[in-house]
Amino acid sequence: MTNTSTIARGGGNPPAPGRRRHSPQRPAKASGLPPWVIPYALLVPGLMVIAGLLLYPLFQMIVISFQKVGIPQINGKKPADWVGWDNYTKVLDNEIFWSSLRNTVVFAAITVTLTLVLGTAVGALLNKLGKKMSTFVVVGIMSAWAVPPVAQGVIWRWLFDADAGMINWVLNLLPDWLSSLLFGRSDWTGEPWLNDAVTIYLVLIVCVVWASFPFIAVSVLAGLKGIPTELYEAARVDGSGPWRTFRKITLPLLKPVFSVLTILSIIWNFKVFSQLYVLMNGPTNREAFNLSMFSFAEAFRSPPKMGTGAAIAVILTLLLLVVTAVYVRQIVKTEEM
Amino acid sequence: MTPIARKRLTKAALNAAGVLVFIFAVFPVYWMVSTSFKTNDQIFTTDFIPFPTEFTLEHLDRVLSEGVAGNSIWLYMRNSAIVALGTVLIGAVFALLAATAIARFRFRGRAGFLVLLLIVQMIPAEALLIPLFLNVKRLGLYDQLLGLIVINVGLTLPFGIWMLRTFVAAVPKSLEEAAWIDGASRFTTFWKVLFPLVAPGLVATSIFSFITAWNELIFALILMSDSSGYTMPVALQFFFGQRGTDWGAIMAGSTMMTIPVVVFFLLVQRRMVTGLVSGAVKG
Numbered sequence: 001m002t003n004t005s006t007i008a009r010g011g012g013n014p015p016a017p018g019r020r021r022h023s024p025q026r027p028a029k030a031s032g033l034p035p036w037v038i039p040y041a042l043l044v045p046g047l048m049v050i051a052g053l054l055l056y057p058l059f060q061m062i063v064i065s066f067q068k069v070g071i072p073q074i075n076g077k078k079p080a081d082w083v084g085w086d087n088y089t090k091v092l093d094n095e096i097f098w099s100s101l102r103n104t105v106v107f108a109a110i111t112v113t114l115t116l117v118l119g120t121a122v123g124a125l126l127n128k129l130g131k132k133m134s135t136f137v138v139v140g141i142m143s144a145w146a147v148p149p150v151a152q153g154v155i156w157r158w159l160f161d162a163d164a165g166m167i168n169w170v171l172n173l174l175p176d177w178l179s180s181l182l183f184g185r186s187d188w189t190g191e192p193w194l195n196d197a198v199t200i201y202l203v204l205i206v207c208v209v210w211a212s213f214p215f216i217a218v219s220v221l222a223g224l225k226g227i228p229t230e231l232y233e234a235a236r237v238d239g240s241g242p243w244r245t246f247r248k249i250t251l252p253l254l255k256p257v258f259s260v261l262t263i264l265s266i267i268w269n270f271k272v273f274s275q276l277y278v279l280m281n282g283p284t285n286r287e288a289f290n291l292s293m294f295s296f297a298e299a300f301r302s303p304p305k306m307g308t309g310a311a312i313a314v315i316l317t318l319l320l321l322v323v324t325a326v327y328v329r330q331i332v333k334t335e336e337m
Numbered sequence: 338m339t340p341i342a343r344k345r346l347t348k349a350a351l352n353a354a355g356v357l358v359f360i361f362a363v364f365p366v367y368w369m370v371s372t373s374f375k376t377n378d379q380i381f382t383t384d385f386i387p388f389p390t391e392f393t394l395e396h397l398d399r400v401l402s403e404g405v406a407g408n409s410i411w412l413y414m415r416n417s418a419i420v421a422l423g424t425v426l427i428g429a430v431f432a433l434l435a436a437t438a439i440a441r442f443r444f445r446g447r448a449g450f451l452v453l454l455l456i457v458q459m460i461p462a463e464a465l466l467i468p469l470f471l472n473v474k475r476l477g478l479y480d481q482l483l484g485l486i487v488i489n490v491g492l493t494l495p496f497g498i499w500m501l502r503t504f505v506a507a508v509p510k511s512l513e514e515a516a517w518i519d520g521a522s523r524f525t526t527f528w529k530v531l532f533p534l535v536a537p538g539l540v541a542t543s544i545f546s547f548i549t550a551w552n553e554l555i556f557a558l559i560l561m562s563d564s565s566g567y568t569m570p571v572a573l574q575f576f577f578g579q580r581g582t583d584w585g586a587i588m589a590g591s592t593m594m595t596i597p598v599v600v601f602f603l604l605v606q607r608r609m610v611t612g613l614v615s616g617a618v619k620g
Contacts (some may be wrong), residue, residue: 008531038438039444039447042435044433044437045431045435046498047450049431049490049491050454050491053469053490053492054381054460054495056468057469057472060472061464061468064467064468081551087484095360111395122358125351128357129352130348139603140358140359140362141358141359143362143603144362144603145364146599146606147598150569150570150573150596151369154369154591155365155586155591156365156589158584158588159365161584163381164380164382164584169383169384189354189383200398223570273555274554281577282574292461292463294556295464295467299470300466306467313463313465313467317461324455
């Protein structure tokens with residue numbers, strides 16, 4: 001706990017007895033705080049923000065999920081009524097909840113897998129490329145990652161547009177026999193991708209994978225760069241093939257990177273909102289809701305049902321908490337705190 | 338095949354793969370920008386027009402003059418900029434103080450605070466929507482950019498502190514100690530020694546917060562009812578009209594929204610990656 005350098009930084013105050021063994025004696029200066037108070041004083045603004053804007057609202061959300069909150073309560077005209085577990089039973093009885101949950105989980109599973117596979121492949125590729133080529137590709141993929149989520153939605157909505165979209169044009173280019181063989185059809189003119197829940201998610205998967213593989217690729221690249229080359233040389237001397245080298249050296253050494261990347265990707269993809277909002281033009285298609293969209297729609301579409309909205313948000317948070325616990329454990333293990 | 342030929346072939350194949358990845362990443366962005374410069378004839382065609390052969394500024398001109406939802410797009414850009422800059426200014430000060438505490442002092446509760454930071458980063462913002470909406474209303478900040486700024490500070494601060502602490506830790510303590518022995522006060526030491534050295538990290542952290550606040554959709558959507566307070570992400574929704582979409586205009590608007598982010602992003606991308614994966618990459 002006591003760390004000499006910290007104590008040396010203890011400021012111009014008379015030291016607490018026995019705490020400033022290594023620092024020169026200094027006269028008291030005007031800062032007026034005993035040294036041990038300083039870190040806490042520095043933390044106060046940050047803690048206030050975290051408590052006031054994250055922790056307390058989290059608590060409020062749980063409270064609201066047991067209340068009925070409609071327009072009179074929003075306007076402060078009436079106190080909220082306690083309704084016990086009503087909101088939860090209502091949510092669990094709602095078909096939309098189950099389709100939202102399914103959409104959330106299936107979408108996250110597919111997207112996380114695809115992003116990780118594509119990102120790792122590109123990361124490995126970047127590691128093999130020459131310096132110039134690698135910089136060129138990194139700048140390219142970074143610009144995809146940088147596009148704001150709303151603009152991502154706009155771009156892919158346009159690419160998948162029924163009449164003038166690029167995707168239908170490309171699919172029409174395929175030779176008829178191939179298109180029929182693959183998709184059972186040859187004419188894609190006017191194909192409305194964004195009318196149906198399944199195809200909306202197809203577009204969403206493409207959109208999110210496109211926007212998020214660069215982060216995985218660059219992180220994997222950083223991980224690969226950190227592996228000492230002697231290990232690979234030794235493996236080559238021992239006659240280890242590329243696949244074996246990958247499995248025995250690269251994979252184990254990158255394991256911590258992969259676990260953090262997997263967890264972050266799960267967390268991000270579990271609550272995708274902006275892109276979905278743009279692709280389906282607001283909370284319109286209830287079959288295509290995910291949990292965040294469902295909670296949003298319950299709470300903010302008239303009539304507002306904030307109680308059930310909060311219940312859905314609580315369920316979403318609980319699901320993410322499980323994943324977060326794994327993440328925190330991983331970071332605490334690898335990082336010296 | 339000789340080994341040299343094989344080596345060349347492998348290299349060519351790798352470079353080709355690199356180019357493919359580049360195209361896959363950049364093409365959609367390019368398509369957005371190029372669409373915004375095409376005439377409507379070139380946009381609404383079933384043909385493929387790889388680049389605008391008739392280059393036009395009409396869409397850009399339209400979003401700037403007529404705008405959308407009753408205002409020029411400049412107003413929305415300005416609102417977004419105010420929210421993002423406000424978030425950065427408040428957030429940077431708070432983050433620097435907290436990061437200094439973590440990186441420079443060992444105190445009781447330090448590890449607990451770090452774990453708290455990690456956990457609160459993961460609270461889905463969507464989950465806080467309802468209580469924050471009610472609180473903002475009660476505090477009279479509804480329909481005000483300040484309300485959005487406050488919320489964005491909350492959303493960005495935990496990661497900001499987490500990212501900045503590594504920069505503070507990287508400044509050698511001996512420098513401060515030297516200034517300190519020379520008789521500088523704690524405040525002078527902080528201001529004259531630590532602050533300039535942490536400045537690059539502060540810039541990186543600020544850019545991260547700027548981008549997050551700039552991109553934020555869901556809170557802006559519910560906290561701004563008057564169109565004069567819309568930010569860019571909200572305003573863009575209004576291009577999707579009842580009768581068909583003005584794709585030229587929405588592409589011009591999206592391009593305007595995207596350019597500052599991409600520029601900032603390319604400046605600090607390496608730091609953001611290390612910030613996010615932090616310890617894990619060190620292996």
